[in-house]
Amino acid sequence: MKVLKLSAQGLPQSWISLEQAVLHYAADEVRWEVGHDIAVFHGGHNAITGRQSIITVSSIIGTKGVPAINPFDLKPGLTNAKLFARDRNVCAYCGDLFAEADLTREHIIPFAQNGIDTWMNVVTACRPCNHRKSHRTPEQANMPLLYTPYVPSLWEDFILRNRRILADQMEFLLAHVPKSSRLAA
Numbered sequence: 001m002k003v004l005k006l007s008a009q010g011l012p013q014s015w016i017s018l019e020q021a022v023l024h025y026a027a028d029e030v031r032w033e034v035g036h037d038i039a040v041f042h043g044g045h046n047a048i049t050g051r052q053s054i055i056t057v058s059s060i061i062g063t064k065g066v067p068a069i070n071p072f073d074l075k076p077g078l079t080n081a082k083l084f085a086r087d088r089n090v091c092a093y094c095g096d097l098f099a100e101a102d103l104t105r106e107h108i109i110p111f112a113q114n115g116i117d118t119w120m121n122v123v124t125a126c127r128p129c130n131h132r133k134s135h136r137t138p139e140q141a142n143m144p145l146l147y148t149p150y151v152p153s154l155w156e157d158f159i160l161r162n163r164r165i166l167a168d169q170m171e172f173l174l175a176h177v178p179k180s181s182r183l184a185a
């Protein structure tokens with residue numbers, strides 16, 4: 001279970017562990033909470049009052065920190081796990097649904113023809129389709145793409161990065177994702 005950490009401006013900053021979230025609470029850096037309470041931690045006893053400190057962690061927290069870099073300037077990193085999630089585990093050539101282990105990162109314009117490893121040049125493909133297409137473009141192989149690639153937005157990237165998103169976190173992130181996104185379907 002991860003906590004969605006937002007910047008002071010409300011932009012997603014990172015997925016952090018419960019323990020990391022507790023540190024933000026303990027340092028009094030949590031400015032607001034948007035989600036539901038997901039964990040309670042009991043700390044030490046106050047020397048004067050004798051009362052035990054309790055930290056309740058919310059699923060979405062806003063911290064006072066302002067990130068040094070504008071997250072919108074960052075291009076989401078390309079990984080197979082995120083690519084398959086973007087394409088919902090559906091092969092771009094045969095349209096069938098596969099388990100992650102049976103999927104590959106397929107370069108639309110192949111490396112052999114100077115294709116590059118970017119979000120816009122990759123789709124999810126099953127092994128047989130990837131093998132059949134080989135070092136050809138979809139046109140050359142007569143294998144048209146069933147969907148188009150795209151670069152995930154900052155918000156989509158946060159959805160793609162975490163496989164165990166809580167319902168309120170998903171709702172929060174999806175509110176910023178265009179209806180046209182495959183993730184919004």
Ligand SMILES: [Zn+2]
Pocket residue numbers: 091092093094095096125126127128129130
């Ligand atoms: Zn296929």
